[in-house]
Amino acid sequence: KRHAFWETQPVGQYKEGEKGEQQVDGPIEAPQPLSEVRQEPYNLPSNYEWCTCDITDEKVMKEVYTLLTNNYVEDDDNMFRFDYSVEFLRWALNPPGYFPDWHIGVRAKGSKKLVAFITGVPAHIRAHDKIVLMAEINFLCVHKKLRSKRLAPVMIKEVTRRVHLQDIWQAAYTAGVVLPTPIATCQYWHRSLNPKKLIDVGFSRLAPRMTMSRTIKLYRLPEDPVTPGFRAMERRDVPEVTRLLQGYLAQFTVAPHLVDDDVEYLLLPIENVVNSYVVENPDSHEITDFCSFYTLPSTIIGNENYSLLKAAYSYYNVATVTPLLQLMNDALIMAKSKDYDVFNALDIMQNESFLKELKFGPGDGHLHYYLYNYRLKAPLRPAELGLVLL
Numbered sequence: 001k002r003h004a005f006w007e008t009q010p011v012g013q014y015k016e017g018e019k020g021e022q023q024v025d026g027p028i029e030a031p032q033p034l035s036e037v038r039q040e041p042y043n044l045p046s047n048y049e050w051c052t053c054d055i056t057d058e059k060v061m062k063e064v065y066t067l068l069t070n071n072y073v074e075d076d077d078n079m080f081r082f083d084y085s086v087e088f089l090r091w092a093l094n095p096p097g098y099f100p101d102w103h104i105g106v107r108a109k110g111s112k113k114l115v116a117f118i119t120g121v122p123a124h125i126r127a128h129d130k131i132v133l134m135a136e137i138n139f140l141c142v143h144k145k146l147r148s149k150r151l152a153p154v155m156i157k158e159v160t161r162r163v164h165l166q167d168i169w170q171a172a173y174t175a176g177v178v179l180p181t182p183i184a185t186c187q188y189w190h191r192s193l194n195p196k197k198l199i200d201v202g203f204s205r206l207a208p209r210m211t212m213s214r215t216i217k218l219y220r221l222p223e224d225p226v227t228p229g230f231r232a233m234e235r236r237d238v239p240e241v242t243r244l245l246q247g248y249l250a251q252f253t254v255a256p257h258l259v260d261d262d263v264e265y266l267l268l269p270i271e272n273v274v275n276s277y278v279v280e281n282p283d284s285h286e287i288t289d290f291c292s293f294y295t296l297p298s299t300i301i302g303n304e305n306y307s308l309l310k311a312a313y314s315y316y317n318v319a320t321v322t323p324l325l326q327l328m329n330d331a332l333i334m335a336k337s338k339d340y341d342v343f344n345a346l347d348i349m350q351n352e353s354f355l356k357e358l359k360f361g362p363g364d365g366h367l368h369y370y371l372y373n374y375r376l377k378a379p380l381r382p383a384e385l386g387l388v389l390l
Ligand SMILES: COc1cccc(CC(=N)NC(=O)c2cccnc2OC2CCNCC2)c1
Pocket: 073, 074, 075, 076, 080, 081, 082, 174, 176, 188, 189, 296, 298, 309, 311, 313, 344, 345, 346, 365, 367, 389, 390
């Protein structure tokens, strides 16, 4: 039966013009007293056991990496599979205030092999004018050989139980599939940086009446950014970038509430994990703009010439003086100079304003955003959404 699990969860549906109860934004269920939260883990099928994955342990991180790189999300045509790196996973799972026991694994009792994974990290997320401490749920992965054993619902219940034990009652997550009930449905877009490789591996197709050399020329970018004062972000920029981001994100209905510690942790450059840039006015030395992208390669499944697609994903961008179009073009220039093959973006925030003009093409799927135990009066347009999940 479709959604047999999800119909048991507080993930409300939109009552179209229901006369009766007037929908208001806010929690669907009230917090429980901690004594009422189930104290023991949920039951797993008999040959499996829970484990907490210590992300500071190199050996465990290697097991998590191996499970994900072989069994995590693939595109709709099963040509690509996300290949999150160990450094990226450690960074994504270790933000300020993280809870070690929200990094949940399932092992086979005999072999102790890691066969499933799910994570949560805490984040302050604003919905309308309310800042709520939520869990960002990510990296739900069940080994290909254990699919349709109904493991995912029990893993979701277990991470929910552990989140509740920390007195946190809301969560945010994304999925490529439609579940009850999206708060926004976003389209993803791709900007070719290395069109020849993208066409060779089947990520893109040569447009009708276009030759390969014409296509390469179409996507060519300058060697260097064009904006005066454009440079890599440094620790000394954190307070100004935080102020820029808070001011910019205030316009969106749902967005993270980032303070200095979050900006320092999430947005300072880490090679092969996250790149961020500021525009420092050459005269006033004021930081007027900010752009960033994170690194998420994909395994190219079954191609004899290439094994890896190097992809950059648009993260947070703020333009207050430089036109957003020019700022994002400089981000493309930096990604190309660092040998990325493609630059991906969702149609969230103000991204719509530059996608077509910077030669992004629409992807073939959608990314749906969800809030757990938090009702919004109506779904959001992507332009009202200011939250990027990894
Ligand atoms: C190109 O390799 C892929 C490998 C696996 C899946 C997909 C398609 C896809 N599902 N893409 C996205 O979800 C996506 C497209 C643009 C921007 N962010 C995205 O997802 C992010 C955010 C959610 N968690 C995964 C990474 C592509």
